[in-house]
Amino acid sequence: MRNIREIIVHCTATKAGRNVAVAEIDSWHKARGWRGIGYHYVVMLDGSVSVGRSELSIGAHCLGRNSTSIGVVYVGGLDNDGVPCDTRTEAQKAGLLRILVELLKKYPWAKIYGHRDFSPTACPCFDARREYGHLMPPTTER
Ligand SMILES: [Zn+2]
16 A cells, blocks of 8 residues: 555646546656556546546656655646636536545545645646645644
């Protein structure tokens, strides 16, 4: 088992309303020379959650944090002009919450972050620590 310390939220940086399949992300990441999709879970526009890379495998989504984290991405993150924007649908917000709660049950010591907490990026275009902070048990460690 990997020692999971972070659950890191991302966006696909695609325009609002555009559907993106796991296979498409897989092809983007293969084109970068990776083994395939770098995220572990993908939250679709309709809120359904698809499995990407196996949780048991180290992901490719956040430089310096991959070995200790799970990567969760929602489809979207850009407005119609291509500007970073929280484009999550209500169904996606629910789907994202569902997978994060599930992961915290499995990894109760893990903390939720957004990609931007570790890198100079807008991703995932909202404050994941603030939005999901209440899910994590209050301890002085956090
Ligand atoms: Zn990201």
